[in-house]
Amino acid sequence: MHSGLGLLPSLAAEKVTVRYGLFERSIPVADIRSYSETQKASSDLKSFLDYLSTEEKQKFQETLQVKMSLDIVALDKLINTGVGKQILSFASTAIARRDQASIQALRSAIIIGAKSPEGLGVVSFLEAYPSNQLVVDVSKISKLVGLANSSSSAADVPPKDxxxxxxxxxxxxxxxxxxxxxxxxxxxxxxxxxxxxxxxxxxxxxxxxxxxxxxxxxxxxxxxx
Incomplete structure (x- = not known):
């Protein structure tokens, strides 16, 4: 997969740049791994976390703990289904790259990240992403997450499937x-x-x-x- 992209196998994200409107912060991937394991934030990560509410910080920490052990063959088939391609295409719009390989890069990071001993998670995905920097537009990612939570939580509205x-x-x-x-x-x-x-x-x-x-x-x- 890497050779098909013309990327070096050793290339992986060292830094994540988070954009939200005019806000922008760059965080070393190593700092994110350390935070997921120790809950101690580096100065770079703390400058980002300071913009989050207590609830958002808790959700961020919980998200870092999600590590999925997946069937690689089934996962590969999944991302080649219609809905898999739609998710990758939508997610790719939130990733800033100078080339046109956003979808291929996402696909590569998902598969290689899932092959890690700890399974697929935020950190293993970042460490497998084939670029030394991953630039993410949070506002666009939020739209994707919003689709996943589109059902209303109002007390007077029946729960949706x-x-x-x-x-x-x-x-x-x-x-x-x-x-x-x-x-x-x-x-x-x-x-x-x-x-x-x-x-x-x-x-x-x-x-x-x-x-x-x-x-x-x-x-x-x-x-x-």
Whole structure:
């Protein structure tokens, strides 16, 4: 994949530049890894965190802890599906590059990051990104995240099925279909985000169908599968 992009295998992001309107901060990737492991922020990272609310800081730390052990073959198939290509295309608009390889670079970082011993997460993705700097427009990324949380949380509004209403919900479910296709398991776990936190810790021969971040109403669709 790297050779197809004309990129050196050793090339990886050393710094992340975050843009939000006129705001811009550059943070070493090594500082982000250190923060994820120790919760101690470097001066560069602290200057960024100071702009976040207490809740946003907590969500940022929680996001850094998400590390997914994925089936590489299923993941490769997933990002080549229609919905996978749409997500990559949308996400690529938030990445500033001088060339036209944003989508290919994202694809490469996802696959190589997923092959890391810790699995795919924010840090492993950044460390696999084929450029010495990753420039991200947060406002555009927020739109993608907003699509994933498009269902209303108002008390008087009935809960929606996030699998059918969210692009990220659809892609999570599609991955599970691809990863479980033509395979037999001795045990399966069906659940919501709480169950999803267990990941692939149930032992060999088992499969966790818990969907992280999705409402329990989605279980109705999983049972139909």
């Amino acid at each position: 996030n699998v059918s209403s969210s692009p990220l919900g659809k892609i999570a479910l599609q991955y599970q279909i691809l990863a479980a296709q033509d395979k037999q398991f001795s045990g399966c776990l069906f659940g919501d985000s709480v169950s999803a936190e267990l990941g692939n810790t149930l032992g060999s021969g088992t499969f966790n169908f818990g969907l992280n971040g999705l409402s329990t109403i989605s279980l109705q669709h999983l049972r139909q599968l």
